[in-house]
Amino acid sequence: xRIHLVNAPEITAYWFDPDRLxxxxxxxxxxxxxxxxxxxxxxRDVPDAMRRAHVVVGFELPVHRIAELADLRWIHLVSAxxxxxxxxxxxxxxxxxxxxxxxxxxxxxxxxxxxxxxxxLRLPVHATHQRRGCWEQVFNSPIGGKTVVVVGLGAIGGxxxxxxxxxxxxxxxxxxxGRRHPQAHAVFRPGALPELLPRADFVVVTAPLTPESxxxxxxxxxxxxxxxxxxxxxxxxxxVDYGALAAxxxxxxxxxxxxxxxxxxxxxxxxxxxxxxxxxxxPHISSDPTDYVERxxxxxxxxxxxxxxxxxxxxxxxxxxxx
Amino acid sequence: xRIHLVNAPEITAYWFDPDRLxxxxxxxxxxxxxxxxxxxxxxRDVPDAMRRAHVVVGFELPVHRIAELADLRWIHLVSAxxxxxxxxxxxxxxxxxxxxxxxxxxxxxxxxxxxxxxxxLRLPVHATHQRRGCWEQVFNSPIGGKTVVVVGLGAIGGxxxxxxxxxxxxxxxxxxxGRRHPQAHAVFRPGALPELLPRADFVVVTAPLTPESxxxxxxxxxxxxxxxxxxxxxxxxxxVDYGALAAxxxxxxxxxxxxxxxxxxxxxxxxxxxxxxxxxxxPHISSDPTDYVERxxxxxxxxxxxxxxxxxxxxxxxxxxxx
Numbered sequence: 001x002r003i004h005l006v007n008a009p010e011i012t013a014y015w016f017d018p019d020r021l022x023x024x025x026x027x028x029x030x031x032x033x034x035x036x037x038x039x040x041x042x043x044r045d046v047p048d049a050m051r052r053a054h055v056v057v058g059f060e061l062p063v064h065r066i067a068e069l070a071d072l073r074w075i076h077l078v079s080a081x082x083x084x085x086x087x088x089x090x091x092x093x094x095x096x097x098x099x100x101x102x103x104x105x106x107x108x109x110x111x112x113x114x115x116x117x118x119x120x121l122r123l124p125v126h127a128t129h130q131r132r133g134c135w136e137q138v139f140n141s142p143i144g145g146k147t148v149v150v151v152g153l154g155a156i157g158g159x160x161x162x163x164x165x166x167x168x169x170x171x172x173x174x175x176x177x178g179r180r181h182p183q184a185h186a187v188f189r190p191g192a193l194p195e196l197l198p199r200a201d202f203v204v205v206t207a208p209l210t211p212e213s214x215x216x217x218x219x220x221x222x223x224x225x226x227x228x229x230x231x232x233x234x235x236x237x238x239x240v241d242y243g244a245l246a247a248x249x250x251x252x253x254x255x256x257x258x259x260x261x262x263x264x265x266x267x268x269x270x271x272x273x274x275x276x277x278x279x280x281x282x283p284h285i286s287s288d289p290t291d292y293v294e295r296x297x298x299x300x301x302x303x304x305x306x307x308x309x310x311x312x313x314x315x316x317x318x319x320x321x322x323x
Numbered sequence: 324x325r326i327h328l329v330n331a332p333e334i335t336a337y338w339f340d341p342d343r344l345x346x347x348x349x350x351x352x353x354x355x356x357x358x359x360x361x362x363x364x365x366x367r368d369v370p371d372a373m374r375r376a377h378v379v380v381g382f383e384l385p386v387h388r389i390a391e392l393a394d395l396r397w398i399h400l401v402s403a404x405x406x407x408x409x410x411x412x413x414x415x416x417x418x419x420x421x422x423x424x425x426x427x428x429x430x431x432x433x434x435x436x437x438x439x440x441x442x443x444l445r446l447p448v449h450a451t452h453q454r455r456g457c458w459e460q461v462f463n464s465p466i467g468g469k470t471v472v473v474v475g476l477g478a479i480g481g482x483x484x485x486x487x488x489x490x491x492x493x494x495x496x497x498x499x500x501g502r503r504h505p506q507a508h509a510v511f512r513p514g515a516l517p518e519l520l521p522r523a524d525f526v527v528v529t530a531p532l533t534p535e536s537x538x539x540x541x542x543x544x545x546x547x548x549x550x551x552x553x554x555x556x557x558x559x560x561x562x563v564d565y566g567a568l569a570a571x572x573x574x575x576x577x578x579x580x581x582x583x584x585x586x587x588x589x590x591x592x593x594x595x596x597x598x599x600x601x602x603x604x605x606p607h608i609s610s611d612p613t614d615y616v617e618r619x620x621x622x623x624x625x626x627x628x629x630x631x632x633x634x635x636x637x638x639x640x641x642x643x644x645x646x
Contacts, residue, residue, distance in 0.1 A: 012460070012462075013460075013462055028435035037592050047445035075389065089504070106465045107463065107464070110443070110444070110465060111440075111444055113417070114446075116442070117433050117434075117436065118437050118441060118446075119436035120433070121433070121434055121437060121605065121609070122608070123437075123603070123605065124605075124607045126606065126608075127450050127453075127603065130450075130603070130604050131454055131597075133592035133593065133594070133597040133598075134592060135588070135589035135590050135592075137336075137583075137606045137607060137609055138334070138606075138608060139336055139612065139613045140608065140612065140613060141430070141431065141435055141606055141614060142429045142430045142609055142612060143611045144429075163373050166489070167433070214425065262458075264449065265457050265458070267608070269455075269456035269457060269458075270456065272594060274453055274454075274456040275456075275500070276470060280446070280449075280450065281449070281453050281458045282446065282449045283452070283458045283459060284460065285444065285445070285449070285460055285461060285462055286444070288462055289461060289462065289464050289465060290462045290464045291464060292462070
């Protein structure tokens with residue numbers, strides 16, 4: 001079994017110690033399967049070792065040259081998001097694509113509930129006042145009984161929903177399938193957003209970015225929210241129209257917003273987004289725990305065992321849906 | 324029964340609609356006791372109606388003239404804190420003093436847990452970076468298993484402890500009595516702080532302000548905290564030496580701080596505290612829900628019923644302890 005790792009030195013959360021990975025792989029296989037782990041650094045490159053690989057692990061990948069990998073059976077992404085590789089037309093039948101969904105859920109759930117509580121306490125408003133040296137009391141009521149719309153009920157959205165429910169929030173979930181979810185009081189398809197948004201005290205965006213979900217919260221949707229509503233985006237920037245969001249925040253037509261994702265990232269220092277009223281920005285830290293690689297490696301090793309045993313892989317990415 | 328209300332128009336959270344209070348008192352007593360409710364606006368004044376009162380309700384009170392109230396049996400404070408009336412040497416035996424402890428616990432517990440989660444996610448650091456237009460990733464680990472020291476286990480501290488425990492934090496409580504508490508894994512007396520602080524990932528200050536608790540977290544105590552530790556003050560500013568806190572934050576010797584209380588309040592717009600690195604300031608909104616007066620009125624009416632029935636009052640303030 002030949003594994004090729006495309007390491008990404010510029011994304012520190014995703015960087016593997018190659019020797020450690022080799023050791024972990026060998027220990028997991030207990031000598032029953034010969035295995036090599038080769039390493040590349042440049043995600044545009046297809047070195048010889050990669051060309052011969054059965055398994056590729058990485059984030060950015062040279063997908064337009066993936067046909068050169070004749071023995072390829074499986075690609076494992078160290079991210080949960082697949083949007084940077086869309087559309088998946090380069091993925092040939094017979095090659096499995098899996099992601100690292102689940103690694104993020106615990107920390108991301110805590111980010112989500114922190115953001116909800118912070119919005120309920122008007123923290124973005126207070127932070128804006130603090131920048132201006134302005135003491136202005138705005139009182140609040142406890143969060144119980146308020147309504148949150150969670151858009152996207154994957155591992156992260158489910159974790160946010162669970163925390164929100166624990167605090168007594170009414171959780172309305174949105175997902176493509178409309179299927180019930182144990183942590184949501186009710187689940188709707190995306191088409192129901194125009195009816196849900198006017199009832200929302202908070203909206204949390206945790207859906208994958210696909211061509212269909214781009215600007216899922218656009219100007220029209222944001223206009224449907226009550227003036228006191230708070231918005232959280234912890235998925236990908238392009239799910240929300242940040243121009244429209246900024247305009248509404250500046251106009252005082254929303255209670256506040258907390259976003260962990262921008263486009264581009266890093267957000268340039270001269271971006272006006274930094275200074276938008278009642279907006280808190282965190283630098284894409286909501287969901288990558290310090291032990292990210294350890295957690296991700298556990299998913300990868302579990303799937304490696306499944307591949308060798310001929311069992312179905314976890315976290316398969318749907319080629320048509322794009323997530 | 325003659326009740327006198329010292330209304331405080333400048334503290335909106337504490338302002339009563341006098342007619343509504345009269346109506347609520349009469350309904351609660353169901354006509355069994357004749358009752359009058361008089362109202363004053365100036366906390367330095369002792370109008371005739373106040374001089375004849377059996378019961379006084381208010382926040383700021385003319386305590387040095389309280390001896391003029393010959394029939395006084397009970398004073399109810401609309402706040403939980405009593406520090407603004409200390410020392411209680413003006414309180415003569417036979418006059419009960421009660422506070423509104425418990426009104427704040429639900430919202431304050433949510434502020435406390437939001438602050439803990441925000442500190443764990445380094446939100447004060449990100450807010451400081453945001454002011455400078457600086458994208459700098461700092462990764463975090465989930466909060467479970469970390470240790471919080473909760474200083475003060477009254478209604479608010481108990482509520483914070485309960486939420487913290489729910490998130491898997493180890494909760495070390497501190498209170499004068501050292502008595503066990505259902506939400507704390509262990510409880511210590513204040514003298515144990517030097518041993519507890521080096522083990523703290525977070526400290527939350529929820530103790531009452533008394534001469535003994537002033538600068539309970541002084542320069543010496545703050546120096547005992549690990550460099551990554553986060554500090555929350557949601558009680559009274561003078562429990563913490565803000566000069567020492569600011570110096571440590573500016574030097575990068577603490578993970579961050581979130582404070583809801585300042586001295587003086589409102590914090591003047593030219594205070595350097597607004598701009599301290601890795602410090603978030605909220606304007607004393609952690610614990611006063613929008614329906615504060617409703618919640619406080621329920622405590623007051625319950626105690627009024629107890630007074631008339633000759634039963635012990637709830638929320639008695641200890642004259643010697645000062646809270």
